[in-house]
Amino acid sequence: MTRMHDPLGRMAPKPAAVEESGVALELSGVFSGYGDTAVLRDVDLVIPTGSVVALLGPNGAGKTTLLRTAAGLLRQSAGVVSMFGSSVGRTAPHERAARGICLIPEGRGVFPGLTVAENLRMQRPTWCRDKDGLDRAIEAFPDLGHRMDQLAGSMSGGQQQMLALSRAWVAQPRIVLLDEVSMGLAPRVVDEIFTALRRLAASGVTLLLVEQYVSRALSIADQVNLMDKGEISFSGSPQDLDQDALVSGYLGGEPAGPDAGAVRAR
Ligand SMILES: Nc1ncnc2c1ncn2[C@@H]1O[C@H](COP(=O)(O)OP(=O)(O)O)[C@@H](O)[C@H]1O
Numbered sequence: 001m002t003r004m005h006d007p008l009g010r011m012a013p014k015p016a017a018v019e020e021s022g023v024a025l026e027l028s029g030v031f032s033g034y035g036d037t038a039v040l041r042d043v044d045l046v047i048p049t050g051s052v053v054a055l056l057g058p059n060g061a062g063k064t065t066l067l068r069t070a071a072g073l074l075r076q077s078a079g080v081v082s083m084f085g086s087s088v089g090r091t092a093p094h095e096r097a098a099r100g101i102c103l104i105p106e107g108r109g110v111f112p113g114l115t116v117a118e119n120l121r122m123q124r125p126t127w128c129r130d131k132d133g134l135d136r137a138i139e140a141f142p143d144l145g146h147r148m149d150q151l152a153g154s155m156s157g158g159q160q161q162m163l164a165l166s167r168a169w170v171a172q173p174r175i176v177l178l179d180e181v182s183m184g185l186a187p188r189v190v191d192e193i194f195t196a197l198r199r200l201a202a203s204g205v206t207l208l209l210v211e212q213y214v215s216r217a218l219s220i221a222d223q224v225n226l227m228d229k230g231e232i233s234f235s236g237s238p239q240d241l242d243q244d245a246l247v248s249g250y251l252g253g254e255p256a257g258p259d260a261g262a263v264r265a266r
């Protein structure tokens with residue numbers, strides 16, 4: 001995302017929060033996995049501050065593992081994970097969250113037996129003093145505002161996903177990792193979610209987006225990374241990617257099917 005220019009063409013001042021580093025998140029030579037199962041193999045990834053980066057690849061490629069490693073839910077066995085220029089490889093997930101990272105995991109991450117309002121309050125971290133988060137979430141997803149007393153579990157899948165996504169507004173993160181947040185949702189709902197994500201990105205929040213809707217992901221992304229078998233196989237701008245080959249051959253159309261073929265960079 002580019003920053004605003006004033007009429008004289010000068011760049012508007014950056015918000016103080018992004019002053020310290022031009023790189024929000026960096027993985028360098030990272031290996032990670034589950035017990036003896038190695039998944040990520042020598043992964044290098046640079047996410048510039050304020051950018052929207054797509055991470056695409058077939059099922060089992062290691063995308064979720066990468067996001068979990070970045071958020072600190074998995075510890076890398078080798079390599080360096082850093083946020084805003086500082087290594088965070090040894091810090092716990094809650095410490096990384098306090099530094100501004102927020103993972104929206106696969107599936108609907110809501111408490112079904114709690115109301116919408118209770119879920120939103122639960123999303124506010126204990127260290128977060130800001131009290132406007134609920135208002136921001138409702139502004140992003142107005143439908144939730146009409147359902148504050150409704151049990152989350154009684155809402156549609158799309159409404160539950162918007163509630164899960166609200167964390168990215170409530171907790172005021174600086175980096176949001178999104179794991180297939182449009183999975184299984186109607187196109188109209190996906191549109192609404194992407195509109196909200198565009199606004200979030202425009203406000204300066206850095207996004208790392210794992211998506212099955214390839215063309216939607218590419219339409220919002222400044223940079224795209226392809227992953228296969230635990231390795232990054234392509235990293236560059238969406239324009240440099242052979243999108244037809246990607247969509248038809250690699251991910252089986254939109255949304256992605258289970259079968260994956262080869263992907264080519266131009
Ligand atoms: N909890 C786990 N324990 C062991 N292996 C896992 C676990 N979760 C995922 N895997 C394996 O790690 C590999 C990468 O999975 P994942 O990161 O979920 O891929 P993706 O998100 O790209 O579909 C797969 O081979 C998967 O079977």
Ligand SMILES: [Mg+2]
Pocket residue numbers: 063064065106179
């Ligand atoms: Mg996954």
